[in-house]
Amino acid sequence: MSGSIVILISGSGSNLQAIIDAVDAGEITGHISAVISNRPEAFGLERAKNVGIHTEVIDHTGYKSREIFDLNLIRKIDEFEPDLVILAGFMRILTPDFVRRYSGKLINIHPSLLPKYQGLHTHKRAIEAGDSEHGASVHFVTEELDGGPVFMQASVPVLSGDTPEALAQRVLIQEHKIFPIAVKWFMQGRVQLQNGTPHLDGVSLEGNIPRLTL
Template identity: 65%
Template structure:
């Protein structure tokens, strides 16, 4: 499977996917990494691994639609089977999400449908939640609202801060995102009628 990864920052989840491919735990290879921000750590990670790295600065475009059109054009030159959003901090237009529906995954640091959007760790702490976590989901036009594929849960400790919670959630991200990518690359994970299926069975 040909994989394209979209990033905006440090790329630790990108690194987890790179490692999964290199170690044979993901039946695919990354053919390109695209960042909407220049000179981020994730681009270095790609280059150091011999992966083509591209910058498409969203600030150079006068509208969300213009950026998404240029992004889609760049993606299509790479002919991906799977698009992975790894800390890609852009809200994508419905036209873009529809173009790649069923082959685009995102990871979000909350137990969706709880806490779509930003500041998830802060919101979990303020709500007094006893558990928190992370979700891999298919991308649809609804922000952080696509069908969930896999979640990892962690307990919230009495002395947790946003930083400690974020660090423990990130550890889980690096486990479940390569797992979801492997399921997709094996042909086991599909999206049908807005339902995520694993081996033909709906995922709850």
């Protein structure tokens, strides 16, 4: 059980479940030390509890500022001495101090083919733009919202008559595939952030991001 992983969530935790399943299957080296949510009602907490993973709730509504919340979150995360901190549907904009604290070991999954569609409503925006493909990206987190270096993607076709909901569901299936792979690569030391550029097995991924295509 080498390697400590802390996962931050805000909602249902379906990507959390995909990572839990991969750890349980022995596909990911390491263990999930804690799942932390900023929302006490997040169903992902139940997913963690069901398999005996330690859970914590740090309710952001109880703090006067984003900075104070993030400081308390840092204190809690650091108790578990993580090698990797994962944002799995954690719906908070993080302060620069938080991001710098975990630079190079903080990753997120975003439902678009970054750098397209940073922020919210990505599926609707892709349809309205007439895109032929859409997808998801795993990236290192930087101070720019959804702007950190990407090191894995998955794409799906945008179908005629697609709704944001239908497209979102197909993208989510791919998220569940690539996120555990990305975590596996990181925990194996295969993926690293070097001078702001992601590397896989020592080779720069700039302009050559691995992509799973449906």
